[in-house]
Amino acid sequence: MVEQSAEPPKPDRPLKVALLGCGVVGSEVVRLLVEHQADFAARVGAPLELAGIAVRRGGRHRDVPVDPALFTTDAHALVRRTDIDLVVEVIGGIEPARSLILAALDNGASVVTANKALLAEDGATLFAAAEKRGTDLYYEASVGGAIPLIRPLRESLAGDRVRRVLGIVNGTTNFVLDRMDTEGTSFAEALEEAQELGYAEADPTADVEGFDAAAKAAILASLAFHTRVLASDVHREGITQVSSVDVESARAMGCVVKLLAIAELAADGTGVGVRVHPAMIPREHPLASVRGAYNAVFVESAAAGQLMFYGAGAGGSPTASAVLGDLVTVARNRVQGVRGAAASTYAQLEVHPMGETPTRYHISLDVYDRAGVLASVANAFSRHGVSIQTVRQEGRGADAQLVVVTHQAPDRALTATVEELEDLDSVREVTSVMRVEGLGDR
Ligand SMILES: NC(=O)C1=CN([C@@H]2O[C@H](COP(=O)(O)OP(=O)(O)OC[C@H]3O[C@@H](n4cnc5c(N)ncnc54)[C@H](O)[C@@H]3O)[C@@H](O)[C@H]2O)C=CC1
Ligand SMILES: N[C@@H](CC=O)C(=O)O
Numbered sequence: 001m002v003e004q005s006a007e008p009p010k011p012d013r014p015l016k017v018a019l020l021g022c023g024v025v026g027s028e029v030v031r032l033l034v035e036h037q038a039d040f041a042a043r044v045g046a047p048l049e050l051a052g053i054a055v056r057r058g059g060r061h062r063d064v065p066v067d068p069a070l071f072t073t074d075a076h077a078l079v080r081r082t083d084i085d086l087v088v089e090v091i092g093g094i095e096p097a098r099s100l101i102l103a104a105l106d107n108g109a110s111v112v113t114a115n116k117a118l119l120a121e122d123g124a125t126l127f128a129a130a131e132k133r134g135t136d137l138y139y140e141a142s143v144g145g146a147i148p149l150i151r152p153l154r155e156s157l158a159g160d161r162v163r164r165v166l167g168i169v170n171g172t173t174n175f176v177l178d179r180m181d182t183e184g185t186s187f188a189e190a191l192e193e194a195q196e197l198g199y200a201e202a203d204p205t206a207d208v209e210g211f212d213a214a215a216k217a218a219i220l221a222s223l224a225f226h227t228r229v230l231a232s233d234v235h236r237e238g239i240t241q242v243s244s245v246d247v248e249s250a251r252a253m254g255c256v257v258k259l260l261a262i263a264e265l266a267a268d269g270t271g272v273g274v275r276v277h278p279a280m281i282p283r284e285h286p287l288a289s290v291r292g293a294y295n296a297v298f299v300e301s302a303a304a305g306q307l308m309f310y311g312a313g314a315g316g317s318p319t320a321s322a323v324l325g326d327l328v329t330v331a332r333n334r335v336q337g338v339r340g341a342a343a344s345t346y347a348q349l350e351v352h353p354m355g356e357t358p359t360r361y362h363i364s365l366d367v368y369d370r371a372g373v374l375a376s377v378a379n380a381f382s383r384h385g386v387s388i389q390t391v392r393q394e395g396r397g398a399d400a401q402l403v404v405v406t407h408q409a410p411d412r413a414l415t416a417t418v419e420e421l422e423d424l425d426s427v428r429e430v431t432s433v434m435r436v437e438g439l440g441d442r
């Protein structure tokens, strides 16, 4: 009698990997692939063989431990090779990344990408192509660098109902804000340092203007709420308007400024709000202690309660860890002849405008120190239905400073209040306006 083996059949050849892009992340992917070759072969059930590396320009010396003959400037030819099983896209941006991924999927390859900008702009096209061809498209590195976030949301929490995702998802801006807060470093200096450390996008405007965090918020919201959310649906404010006055105001209030990404189900469950903006959070809040380029994300769900994910959110090596985790997974799937879990978008919830989102504000005002000032300021809040939680007044010679923290109100009511305050005769200047998070729901 012949014994039946429970083991899947071993492929009779190595799985061939094409790498697209060899910058900060790509070069670390190569290093780890080479260094852990034997382990990966054992974990996958077949060796992973680097078959080609597409680069923009040839001829430059690259500090990567591979045969120089593997480099090519013809990425399109590489992804169309019939012997390629797995494609890793770490070029970034929309084109040529999108055409290359589509060509790879069409060619039957499994694809791993770190490209949040592309996924949040046109993920639907890529997922449809993967579905049509029956191949995998994995993207753990696209949000939170090394931190497992995509898989927990797509798989581990598939049996729960997520209500809110809140966190720090951009390492560069967290690094910059942290340096400004703890060392008094200037914005420009801190950003330069983040670029040198490989945290920033090729164009750091994507980081400091919040585009990168908005793309990540869209990806997280799509997974959390089973709804297609695009980067353009996300309310976005970056950190370029955060001044040292804001940082000081936050400090005086026992708070710290962070760039937050927040995606939440509306109270009636009919829609979602997705936003990225700087916010003050109390220093005792767990997100306040997220330093440097680290990221942290809270997920609140009906049955699980609150979960926190924390780790290195940017940088070559941490990001390569997530890329290789995906690569090993899609390679295993290939060896076993299966496809991994895909994201679902059946819920089709509406994305609500920012104006409807309940938020709370911290507002600092320089006012003339005379009778009736407080009443005129309080009236401006009350005219827009905004309730004040605390108000602090400090005399400053002929002037005074008022620091107001509101209760929650629709964001549009708060912005209208600030506009009215700016026009009041009793107000010399509105010196700092920032949303506040982490003080509880009201
Ligand atoms: N650096 C980081 O910390 C993280 C980056 N990511 C994402 O990973 C991807 C890569 O990022 P980095 O490695 O930091 O960028 P990078 O700019 O260091 O590397 C991209 C590489 O692609 C090459 N490239 C550009 N056009 C090409 C083309 N047509 N053909 C072949 N190569 C081409 C560039 O020359 C460059 O070497 C991006 O999507 C980024 O958003 C994701 C998480 C963290
Ligand atoms: N530029 C990004 C890189 C990782 O996604 C960041 O700073 O977080």
Ligand code: NA
Pocket: 140, 141, 142, 143, 144, 145, 146, 147, 148, 149, 150, 322
């Ligand atoms: Na991740």
